[in-house]
Amino acid sequence: MKAIQFTGYGDISEKVIISEIQKPILNKDEVLIETRSVSVNPLDIKVIEGKLKAVRKFKLPATLGYDVSGIVVDKDKNVTDFNIGDEVFSKVNKQGTFTEFVVVHKDIISLKPKNVNFEEAASLPLVGLTAIQALKRGKLKEGDKVLVHAGSGGVGSFAIQYAKYKGAYVYTTTSTENVEWVKKLGADVVIDYKSQNYLDIVSNVDLVLDTLGNKFTEDAFKVIKTGGKVISLVGPIDKETASRMKLNFFVKLILAWRRRKITKHIRLKSAYYSLIFMRANAKQLNEIAELVESGIVKTNLDKVFTFNDALQALLYVKKGRTKGKVVINVKA
Ligand SMILES: NC(=O)c1ccc[n+]([C@@H]2O[C@H](COP(=O)([O-])OP(=O)(O)OC[C@H]3O[C@@H](n4cnc5c(N)ncnc54)[C@H](OP(=O)(O)O)[C@@H]3O)[C@@H](O)[C@H]2O)c1
Numbered sequence: 001m002k003a004i005q006f007t008g009y010g011d012i013s014e015k016v017i018i019s020e021i022q023k024p025i026l027n028k029d030e031v032l033i034e035t036r037s038v039s040v041n042p043l044d045i046k047v048i049e050g051k052l053k054a055v056r057k058f059k060l061p062a063t064l065g066y067d068v069s070g071i072v073v074d075k076d077k078n079v080t081d082f083n084i085g086d087e088v089f090s091k092v093n094k095q096g097t098f099t100e101f102v103v104v105h106k107d108i109i110s111l112k113p114k115n116v117n118f119e120e121a122a123s124l125p126l127v128g129l130t131a132i133q134a135l136k137r138g139k140l141k142e143g144d145k146v147l148v149h150a151g152s153g154g155v156g157s158f159a160i161q162y163a164k165y166k167g168a169y170v171y172t173t174t175s176t177e178n179v180e181w182v183k184k185l186g187a188d189v190v191i192d193y194k195s196q197n198y199l200d201i202v203s204n205v206d207l208v209l210d211t212l213g214n215k216f217t218e219d220a221f222k223v224i225k226t227g228g229k230v231i232s233l234v235g236p237i238d239k240e241t242a243s244r245m246k247l248n249f250f251v252k253l254i255l256a257w258r259r260r261k262i263t264k265h266i267r268l269k270s271a272y273y274s275l276i277f278m279r280a281n282a283k284q285l286n287e288i289a290e291l292v293e294s295g296i297v298k299t300n301l302d303k304v305f306t307f308n309d310a311l312q313a314l315l316y317v318k319k320g321r322t323k324g325k326v327v328i329n330v331k332a
């Protein structure tokens with residue numbers, strides 16, 4: 001079967017190939033999905049560029065991709081929740097999804113929302129799970145004020161809709177071209193970062209969802225209220241997460257040094273800070289399906305590429321200007 005793989009760490013244009021690989025074999029509790037669509041995440045770019053080498057090792061060449069939608073074509077005898085022919089979607093943990101067939105553990109699959117096609121379904125899992133897990137970590141509740149950075153991105157566009165559903169008041173940032181589009185997602189205050197400085201507009205919020213990192217992570221502490229929360233997708237690893245990762249003493253020391261400015265801000269603002277590593281979660285995937293079926297969350301496709309144009313899809317996402325999500329059709 002065909003697969004989009006990367007052959008080594010480095011430049012996407014040089015390292016991404018279309019390969020012929022073995023069809024995967026079903027193991028206990030797994031489902032075999034015939035892939036229809038997959039989506040591209042900035043994570044795929046980071047993987048190829050070797051930015052995750054320290055936390056995840058790949059046996060190269062390795063198949064890319066985390067999101068998948070498709071049809072169940074086989075299953076292990078222990079799997080009772082899914083049947084052959086079911087239309088499903090998932091965010092996988094290990095095997096790449098940019099290929100014709102994917103085996104996925106039954107516990108991280110959900111039935112695809114009935115009111116969307118495979119392309120739209122594939123666009124949802126990773127960003128939807130991330131937004132839900134980040135806002136849950138931030139204990140978002142009705143009436144809270146939240147700043148979601150990069151409202152036009154994959155995570156941001158989902159997070160705005162989810163935060164509104166939870167009854168929050170939502171500030172977001174985007175560029176001039178996307179302001180009207182992001183308003184339609186439901187954000188209460190859309191800040192055009194090309195003509196406005198969000199630091200002049202946002203203050204005393206309960207929570208910041210930091211999707212941008214670096215200066216944005218530090219500056220988040222300027223706009224939260226005392227005792228507020230900063231949940232980051234890209235900032236330094238927090239102390240609790242570092243402890244959970246069972247890292248050695250020296251690595252922990254390096255991480256503590258890297259987050260030293262954040263540590264100071266946490267102390268000064270009596271704040272809570274956490275870096276999210278999103279995880280596959282079927283319960284939350286079901287929640288995403290329900291939110292989409294009830295029209296509370298809408299999917300947002302920027303571009304759809306063919307399988308043979310997967311490299312173009314990856315290069316497009318690398319530019320960092322995606323409005324919503326980029327999808328690749330594996331089987332039209
Ligand atoms: N830790 C985790 O578990 C986890 C999970 C998911 C994602 N992530 C990370 O989170 C980040 C966001 O992911 P994503 O999928 O949402 O990315 P994305 O879809 O590629 O984000 C692109 C969007 O970012 C916006 N943007 C870029 N610079 C901006 C700025 N200075 N201010 C406001 N908006 C800006 C762009 O809007 P304009 O074109 O208008 O600038 C574009 O719409 C990535 O680094 C990703 O790797 C981490």
